Amino acid sequence: MEIYQLRTFVTVAQQGHLTQAAELLHLSQPAVTAQIKAIEEEVGMSLFERTAGGVVLTLAGQELLPRAQDILVSARQLLDHARSLKGPLTGKVQIGIALTPDVLRVGPWVAGLAERFPLLEVCLHQGVTGDVLNAVRKKELDAGFYLGKNPYVNVHTLLLTQLRLRIVMPKGWLARINAANPKELGRLPWVGISQFSSLSKIVSELWRELNIAPKKVSECDNLFTASELVQAGVGLALLREEDALRAAERGVVDLVPEIVKMAELQFVYPADRADDPILQTLVAGLQPVWGLNSNLVV
Template identity: 35%
Template sequence: MELYHLKTFVKVADEGNLSRAAELLFTSQPAISAHIKALEEELGINLFQRTPKGMRLTPSGELLYQKAAGILNSADELKSEAQSLRQELVGDLKIGVHTDFEFVRIAPLLQNFARKHPKVRVHFLAGMSATNIPDVRKGNIDGGFFFGPAKSADLTTIELATIPIRVVAPATWQDRVEHASPEALCALPWIYTSQNCPFYDLHSQIFSDYQCTPNQVAFVDSEDAIRELVKAESGLALLREEDAKQMEQQGLGYCWAGEVPSIALSFAVQKRRRSEPLINAIIEEICSLWGVENESTNEMMIDSA
């Protein structure tokens, strides 16, 4: 029995899908199937039930899943201890980035980290707040940036900054927006994010005291798409203040003067891995870059669903 067999077993159980597990393990679906088959033959039991909707653990598989996950956790702890004894960090880190790299300071982060830890390879993977948090929890990435709160008992989160947000309209709409009340803004076309994006809740906060529903004309998950649609005069939208002001300075947008709630920028890792040398090293560098103390904050609980 090999550790990679157990890693495949746990990943397929977590994802319920061979293709998705193969993608996350950077291998092929036939290789994943071969690992599962080899493990089932060695153990002499069926671990999964193949269904039209994907892979479902059998009762025996459910019992062995926790054992396999525990073995993998112990292996991670062993590697962590070995790294501490070597006093030199070696390995790979996968970091989820939810917005543009310049804003979260990826270039200086990599430069500073690589200078101190030249034998660590860092993978910066584009994602969203809504995907980075579950990917950290599942172990698909080692850490992730995100906007908004992280409501999970198994995470350690570090708040890096409070980000001001503005309502931005097409530049040609200044006369319609400049002195507009919240009710009047509501009636204009709006570019929204999807409901699983933290910015979606900001819209609700803006209009919570008014008896109106924003005129939602489009839903997007990309800040680039929001900027393009505002420039194209498709509607108003919420953007980070620095983005909104830049559009205004370029003559591409107009910032409404009314109050808009701010949003937290944070970084998350699995709580059980917080003390691993590689994890601690990247957190130290991120905290230094953002001028915050290297300590866990904002650990909040929800149900395990």
């Protein structure tokens, strides 16, 4: 039995779906099916049962899964140890960023890494938060910054901070409603957020909490565009508290009082690379920048 076959077995077990596993493994579905069949023939028993929604482990598969995971961990540790014998940390990492570099404290982080590890090249790619997480899940990026809750078991997260978000509306609109009644906010138009951004889920959570279902009159994929649309009189939007307060102080928007929405800002990376020396270095470099400790990694 080969390591790559065990990796396929574990990935299918985690995803519960052959197509999703194939996507993560960068293989065709027939190739994944063939590898699973080869493993089952070698062990002499079925490891998966097909269901309407995908596949589930048999009792034999459930018994073998933890051992397969242990073998993969040991193989990664062996490889990581071999890499550490080469000497100074070298290589290139692809990092996805969302929001703005100052919010993410990218400058101090990369500067610290460059000073300590001059042979490590950090490549930054601006993207939408949802796309960053998905690219990390597919291993198209080595790591990235993500706003919101991470739903994937094969992606590890380091919680950096809780961002405070506030509702803003075009100047003068606050007088149109009774701000003491949150349901009044549902009568006004809102600037929608693209479904490819995790901000969309955060806004939807807020609407459920306020028990409103407002009309979306426009859509964008970042907070800065949303701010411009609010100032232009398009509708309400959720902004980072610092940006909302500055806009309110300039007199270009009205700030809805008291309502605050919290969102998790996280650093995400593939779970099966947690022992990779480069990723450990990236995480360690974030901790002093954000004032964190290692037990925040999940």
